[in-house]
Amino acid sequence: MKTVFAAGMIFLSTFSFGQSQGSATQINNDVKSVQPTYLDFFFSGVSTTLNYGNLNKSLTDFKKDARGVQIGVSLQAGISHSFSLVTELALVMKGGKLKENNPLTDKESILRFYGVEVPVLARVHIGKFHLNAGPSVAYTFYGTQKLDGTTTDLSFKNSIGDYKRFEAGVQFGGGYTFLVKQKRVSLDVRYCYGLTNISYDKEVYNRSLVIRLHISKKA
Numbered sequence: 001m002k003t004v005f006a007a008g009m010i011f012l013s014t015f016s017f018g019q020s021q022g023s024a025t026q027i028n029n030d031v032k033s034v035q036p037t038y039l040d041f042f043f044s045g046v047s048t049t050l051n052y053g054n055l056n057k058s059l060t061d062f063k064k065d066a067r068g069v070q071i072g073v074s075l076q077a078g079i080s081h082s083f084s085l086v087t088e089l090a091l092v093m094k095g096g097k098l099k100e101n102n103p104l105t106d107k108e109s110i111l112r113f114y115g116v117e118v119p120v121l122a123r124v125h126i127g128k129f130h131l132n133a134g135p136s137v138a139y140t141f142y143g144t145q146k147l148d149g150t151t152t153d154l155s156f157k158n159s160i161g162d163y164k165r166f167e168a169g170v171q172f173g174g175g176y177t178f179l180v181k182q183k184r185v186s187l188d189v190r191y192c193y194g195l196t197n198i199s200y201d202k203e204v205y206n207r208s209l210v211i212r213l214h215i216s217k218k219a
Helices: 002-033 053-062
Strands: 038-051 066-078 083-098 109-126 129-147 150-153 166-180 183-194 205-217
Touching: 038 183, 066 109, 066 205, 083 129, 083 205, 129 183, 166 205
Parallel strands: 038 083
Antiparallel strands: 038 066, 038 205, 066 083, 083 109, 109 129, 129 150, 129 166, 166 183, 183 205
């Protein structure tokens, strides 16, 4: 009886130890599988244009993209193996161009808006690839219009001809992450769709295509 009891205790001890080791291994694997949380810096090339609502169709042949750069910081918060949340703070340039003889201004026109933008994005990870989508808010602190070679500052009051400082929008796109020596590098392509009419006397919506290079320390 004592021999059977001793053998049983040895079996239970071995089984319990194996279970605890297995649980610990599973926990470690689960922890490792969560996407990393990190802060990185980014530099962007942007091609931006304006949508003029009901007038957009008549202006299609006269519209040209305005190109510029953006810089900022991005924070990814890992939630699970395939999901994370991303928020960013970016210095942005938006706007668009119209060729001469257009139905709106007749003369060549270049509108530029300078401000800050904060998106909050859901990020789905598929291996080294990821998909982003979510809302954004922006604040414009300065703007200019170049009309027939003459540049003037834009007004942001509540009058005809003025523009609005605050803007809401959505962003969506995807990217790819890889390592270069001890750095994590991500290439992110994103379309930014303005939802707010930023003009007080006509329809004007921001649209932009952004290509970003993110660089951070290796996890």
